[in-house]
Amino acid sequence: MTVHFIGAGPGAADLLTLRAVALLQRAGVCLYAGTYLDDAVLGHCSPACELVDTQNLDLDQIVAVMTRATAEGKDVARLCSGDPSLYSAVTEQIKRLDAAGVAWDITPGVPAYAAAAAILGSELTVPELAQSVVLTRTQARSTVMPDSEDLENFARTKATLVLHLAITRIGALAAQLVPHYGADCPVAVVYRASQPEELVLRATLTTIAEQVESAGLKQAAVIIVGRALGVEGCAQSHLYDPARAR
Template sequence: MTVHFIGAGPGDPDLITVKGKKILKKCTVCFYAGSIIPKELLKHCSEDTIKINTAPMSLSEIINKIEYYFNEGHEIARLHSGDLSVWSAVNEQIKFLKKINIPFTLTPGVTSVSAASASLKQELTVPGLNQTVILTRTQGRASNMPEKESLENFAKSEAVLAIHLSIQNIETVVEKLKPFYGADCPVKVIWQASWPDEEIIHSSIGGVVNDLPSYIERTALILVGKYLDTETFENSKLYDEAYERRFRTVDVGEKFDK
């Protein structure tokens, strides 16, 4: 028996990975956060799967429930929104599972940044102009921000900033970034990326506060970058006829089972 942490993706039920879907199908208990996980995702579970909404539960309550069902012989899915690699709070759960010797796996999910990029119908990096995307957030109630990880420090690079969990602090974001990026720098706010009611606000650092609808208070990603709107750039050498591909072979061979 195992606890399977699964990244559910950004919201669209079809954006869960094939592997994640298969694990959900075989698990007999599924823990999910009802406040941010669409109910449509639970359709990937079997009809007799025990479904537990963890939204009102504390960490100790969740762990106690997991331990109980594990001891009862259940295969357990722990469904998290987005991807597990950032701001998922899986580490604190894993820490307890290790203490009580419960095995676990992690299955990654599609990130909100990936979903936002797809909704914008563009790549976030631009050849010769920008090759770095920084995923960060502002100070929140759940976790303190280290002093060196300030928006000002990241802004010095002029990289694309993908600012999560911070739409409620949009005035602070503007105040801190304006001296580095300028008032005309493009800003994209993607609310509910990949959800049916998704909205995209195309704005600038100088205008985003006024352009933002008042009902957008959470589940929004802020993208900031000088070249987010540019269509003038040189192509990379990746597909250049004269480019010698040192690491790209014709196929991957027999690395995976058929």
């Protein structure tokens, strides 16, 4: 029996991969974070599947459910919001599963920032303007950030910046970014991308905090900062330049 870590995507039930849906349909137990996932995603599970909401469980309790289920001869689906490669605590869980001798694998999903960019109609890498995307978070009630990953260090690159788990501190963060990106730099906040409660806010670094406060956003939002947002004109990609040597 296997524990399948599955990227649940940003929330819409039709944004899961075909592999993810097949695994959910076969699973005897499905663990999910009720805070972030749309109920429709769980509709891919069979009626007989045991559903376990993990939002009030710690990692040891979650792994205990997994090991119990596999010992009972059941495959387990462990849904991760977005993609398991980002902020999913997969590393801690697989270490525990390895110690318990439980098999596991990982199925990728659509990350929240990609869904947000699609909703915005934006490419995050624009020729000669931004060719890098930084995916990061900031420290509040969370584990300590490495010293080398200070937000201002990333801001100095002027790359497109994607902030996770940071919506409650957006005012202070925007003020930190202004010296590097400029006060008029575009910012977008996408709340619950692809879900029924989806909300999109567009502003600048000096005006976004007021909009977020007015909307009462406290979680489940991605912040995207950079000149690539809403750009009207840009250099042409070398890849498709007719003058490029073939």
